[in-house]
Amino acid sequence: MAANNSGSIQEELGEGGTGVKREAEEEESTSSSAAQATATAMLPRSSSRPQLDLSGAAIHGTLEERDPTILLPNQSDDISHLALDIGGSLIKLIYFSRHAELSTEDKRKISTKRRLGMFNGGRRSYPILGGRLHFVKFETEKLNECLDFISSKQLHRGGVDSPSWRSGAQPDDILIKATGGGAYKYADLFKERLGVSLEKEDEMDCLVAGANFLLKAIRHEAFTHMDGHKEYVQIDQNDLFPFLLVNVGSGVSIIKVDGHGKFQRVSGTNVGGGTYWGLGRLMTKCKSFDELLELSQRGDNSTIDMLVGDIYGGLDYSKIGLSASTIASSFGKTISENKELSDYRPEDISLSLLRMISYNIGQISYLNALRYGLKRIFFGGFFIRGHAYTMDTISFAVNFWSKGEAQAMFLRHEGFLGALGAFMSYEKHGLDDLRIHHLVERFPMGAPYVGGKIHGPPLGDLNEKISWMEKFVQKGTQIIAPVPMGVPATTGMGGFERPTSKGDILRSDASAALNVGVLHLVPTLDVFPLLEDPKTYEPNTIDLDQDEFKYWFKILSDHLPDLVDKAVASEGGTDDAKRRGDAFSHAFSAHLARLMEEPAAYGKFGLANLLELREECLREFQFVDAYISIKQRENEASLAVLPDLLMELDSMNEEARLLALIEGVLAANIFDWGSRACVELYHKGTIIEIYRMSRKKMQRPWRIDDFDMFKKRMLTDRKDQPYKRALLFVDNSGADVVLGMLPLARELLRHGSEVVLVANSLPALNDVTANELPEIIAEASKHCGILRKAAEAGGLLVDAMAGIQDDLKDAPESVPLMVVENGCGSPCIDFRQVSSELAAAAKDADLLILEGMGRSLHTNLNARFKCDALKLAMVKNQRLAEKLFNGNIYDCICKFEPVS
Ligand SMILES: CC(C)(COP(=O)(O)O)[C@@H](O)C(=O)NCCC(=O)O
Ligand SMILES: [Mn+2]
Known part of the structure; x- marks a missing residue:
């Protein structure tokens, strides 16, 4: 019989927490503006994926320079920006926007990429630059609105950031691809108003090219x-x-x-x-x-x-x-x-x-x-x-x-086949080379659809969008x-x-406007190479049918006020932040309402998509990291007790230690600010009290308990032949990563395995990000030689270890500890679309450890991999525990799937 820990954790903490300092209540006031500034500087705003073609990127100058120039040889400017299908009733317009910002390659990334063999002579693998395809509709009757839109966004000149615009190219030179009868009928008007010539494309050619592209990509x-x-x-x-x-x-x-x-x-x-x-x-x-x-x-x-x-x-x-x-x-x-x-x-x-x-x-x-x-x-x-x-x-x-x-x-x-085909008819648009995994569809609010009862205006900046949102809600x-x-x-x-x-x-x-999103073209995304069968892989464990959706609708709606409070506090609680917070709340509620009405409105939507939508919506209203102060507070508290934990672990024999380590990961997964039940617990005790309590409750057998199989694999089968490289998919900040996953990583390093910590590219709830990990590791390394040497070998301590590098001069070569970003900004992971860095790291990996509910229960519980996989999580939702395991909240899952 599997153990049932439910209730007891709550009860014990209820008592244990009496009279103790309530750390959770303080977090709003301790928001650290310095931390925010760092996070803001590191993250691209309102975008969850890297947007540039970094393949073949190379440092121009020396590695030692502080901010060396980075050349992106595969970045192309040959991009068409606008195509039209002017029909009898509607004008369909497609335009491409790209990001002017350059993603900074920090030393951690450069060093990891070198180690992973990713700088290989600047081979050009993708002809196009990342960017976004926008789909917009206007009533043909209101052609003027369409012309104003094109003009306000300077789409006919390749967008305000385009090189042709900057270099002062004459509008006379500009040809815009167009199809549909209106391409003939309104050609003169386009010339007169915008100074552009419409280059007519055959309607049938366009329809077919558009349909083929959609069905392929x-x-x-x-x-x-x-x-x-x-x-x-x-x-x-x-x-x-x-x-x-x-x-x-x-x-x-x-x-x-x-x-x-x-x-x-x-x-x-x-x-x-x-x-x-x-x-x-x-x-x-x-x-x-x-x-x-x-x-x-x-x-x-x-x-x-x-x-x-x-x-x-x-x-x-x-x-x-x-x-x-x-x-x-x-x-x-x-x-x-x-x-x-x-x-x-x-x-x-x-x-x-x-x-x-x-x-x-x-x-x-x-x-x-x-x-x-x-x-x-x-x-x-x-x-x-x-x-x-x-x-x-x-x-x-x-x-x-x-x-x-x-x-x-x-x-x-359906309505955009012709316009897409016209877009495809540009030479060098590069879309032909894109595959499904290079495209991510997002559903921002206020897409500028026109018609119906509510007019979405051409949205320029965030402020305009918020105003529109306010009107939209009214x-x-x-x-x-x-x-x-x-x-x-x-x-x-x-x-x-x-x-x-x-x-x-x-x-x-206006509601229909929420059906067609913005297509993000991300040539740097890859299919995870260790998926056993990418064709049959389905990330979501549970289908979101109408019933299931109702449940999550309530959970996410209930969570919303608290999330808005945190998000607003994370941006300093200013009036601007409050206004953005309201807009976010309305926008996300509108998405939920739309999906409640029709769960399949945005394509096949699973829980992972829903959780990611929430994060995307936060980013859309420029909330960079709502949980930043909570994450920092929990990191600090956990790092303070790490040395004692490591000492305790080191006093154990190998078998007992392995068990303690896995227990530690499961116990520390309780620090999850996305779970209502857990958040209630946090008001009942300090981080360390909750951690200790959670550990004390770790009776085996767990709800799924393959520990003995894993132990045999680690300590017997692979005693003389350790795993070559383990990818550890980390989850939450604080105790989860510091007291759970890092000690496990250290054990693998001790066994002689390379360890790659795989973390989010962008924040999601209290998940730790790849940007945040090097600092945490540097802190932990101060107390642990194994971590220090490995982090040094993995290029993680370039800056942080500047003062103590001498200690390591004579140290033997260590297996490296590395950090890679996963390409996601969600609590879950879809292995069909991961960063190229992760895909490269996976090539030599023979062990995967997925941690947390999002990555190993909501998604990937049934995923099969080409190498050994260990899935570790605490189930922090009663309904999920019942549905998946006939179990209870706080049950633990240790699922080991060796390949024979
Ligand atoms: C969002 C989460 C998947 C994060 O869990 P984690 O991956 O951190 O273990 C989880 O908090 C969750 O499923 N929450 C559902 C809401 C609730 O139970 O209150
Ligand atoms: Mn998490």
């Missing part, structure tokens, strides 16, 4: 939509072609795609989005497409359509599989009634029209798929607009007529109102019932 791009249920489909790159691409704009184009640049427009229909909007406008007096679509949500088409039951006296025509509620003839009922147009409800007219046109498109598409033997049909174009009911209707048609053989799929960036009650799903079926067509995803409220455009 974006992980959760394509999805099915049936009965109100959205499901993302992972497309196998080797099995993508051929497919049918149906672009439903004003008219419909049906294209058979056989490969990159290989396609044929095989059919089309003039009955498309323009037909729906045109007829709808004439018949209902609606002022916009969205208004018409919104009306359909409340419609009942049985008042207008002739149903099978109307013909057969209420009976089914079962012989050919048609139910009484099947639409026999769209608008057919109106011929037998002596009514005028005004006698019909506009809602019913809109719905009848929508169903007529969607079914027709679905059916024609199916027939073309049949004609060419294709199973997959991707639908794109402005008509779809992520509208659940439209997608369901099309899916029903394809599914019904093909008897389930063909599949209708939709694309999250006006945005619709945004956080869930879209009701699942109205019971009443009518149908072609033998299938009415699609269920029809509700009272159509998602407003």
Whole structure:
């Protein structure tokens, strides 16, 4: 039976904590501005990933210089910045922005990279620079807003930071790629207003190139939509072609795609989005497409359509599989009634029209798929607009007529195919070379979408964004109102019932703006090379279905006020910080509300994504490190007791020590400011009291207890052949890293293994970052020769050890202790996208130790690796303990997975 520690930790600390100094209560007032300044200087603002192509980076000058110039030979300026698709109803605009800031390579990084063999002659591995792709929409009617936007951001001149702008290039020289009819129609206006020429690209070429790029590069791009249920489909790159691409704009184009640049427009229909909007406008007096679509949500088409039951006296025509509620003839009922147009409800007219046109498109598409033997049909174009009911209707048609053989799929960036294709048509854009793992999609607030009820203006600086956020919150009650799903079926067509995803409220455009994020292009990200099978790897352990999401929604919402307090305090508690804090809180709440409404709105979203979204949202409002003072206080307290702990450990025999070390890691993982239960504990005792208590409760067997297997591996199987290199994925600051992971690292070093501490690139909760570790190690090294020598050998003590280097002159060569960043700014880790530094470090590793709930329970609990892996964590959430292990809060997990 596994031990159950729950309750007792709380009880004992409740007593033990009485009368002791409450350190947790003091943290707000002890915010250290010096520490903030350091953290701010070290971190790129509002971005969680390195943004430059550092491959081939080299020091220009000597290593000993304080701030040597660093050359980035692979950094390219050949970047196109703007492409347009100017359609009849909407202008779709894509622009690329890159970061002017240079990431500083500190000595730790340089030395580690050298050691990992990462400076290898400046080979150019990626042709493009990191940056971001932004997707923006304007109504064609409001072309002026689009021109103002381009002009305010200087997008036509390559952005305000672009070399062409700085060097004063004449706007006359500028060619902007554009597709769609408006590229012809408005060419003169663009020339007149912006002084740029539109270089026209063929619409079909663009659609296909855009679709191919999306299907190749974006992980959760394509999805099915049936009965109100959205499901993302992972497309196998080797099995993508051929497919049918149906672009439903004003008219419909049906294209058979056989490969990159290989396609044929095989059919089309003039009955498309323009037909729906045109007829709808004439018949209902609606002022916009969205208004018409919104009306359909409340419609009942049985008042207008002739149903099978109307013909057969209420009976089914079962012989050919048609139910009484099947639409026999769209608008057919109106011929037998002596009514005028005004006698019909506009809602019913809109719905009848929508169903007529969607079914027709679905059916024609199916027939073309049949004609060419294709199973997959991707639908794109402005008509779809992520509208659940439209997608369901099309899916029903394809599914019904093909008897389930063909599949209708939709694309999250459906409206941007043409614009993306136009962007792709620039030479040297470099996107061709990007792979899925180079792209990270982020969902910032206030993306400048225009249209619908709330207008997102072109956002310039943070202040503008906050103001917009404030307005967004004031006006945005619709945004956080869930879209009701699942109205019971009443009518149908072609033998299938009415699609269920029809509700009272159509998602407003502003809300839809949260569906398509900003694509961060990060050429320095890599797939972790030790994943056993990257294709089947899924980081999240638990699926976030609606039920699960509800639970986390509450947890994260409850945590929000406290987080805002900490974040504001970490920035000095100024009025500006408070305003940013409010904006952050509203922004994150809006995300949560959007996801509550539709958990799959941003692609397949797991808990790891949700936790990362929170961190990203903090960064978006320029909170650099909300937990900085807590982290520092806990580091100091833990470093003060480290010497005693090391002495105690050294007095043990090897076996007892190994057990004490693993117990120590598990016990110290209790210092987790993301867990509500733990934070309550911190008010009941000092750090050291809580640590001692946690250790005292470490009875075995743990909930998962593979310690004996690990011990055998370490002390018997590998007695004479220690692990060559261990990667230790560290988690929290303070006791967790200082009293838990560092002593374990020291033991591995003692065994003769190289140790690489892998830490976050950017802060997340109280996690320690790679930037913070060298200082902690330098402090710890003052009390420990093993750590000192190894840190010196790993190049970690270049500055810190300047005064005591002489001690080490005659010391024997030690195996190195290194620090690498993981490429993440989240409490979890997705091994499909890690830093190139970590990927390089992994090449010689034969042991992985993942620590903490985020990295080894929420994610990676089921991940399999090519080398031995040890997963260590304390479960600090009751629901998770029950769900994963049928256990209890504070249970411990020691899962060892050796490769044979
Ligand atoms: C965010 C965390 C994964 C961090 O845990 P860690 O990786 O530090 O062990 C964890 O605190 C968590 O899952 N919190 C959930 C919220 C709660 O239980 O209150
Ligand atoms: Mn953590």
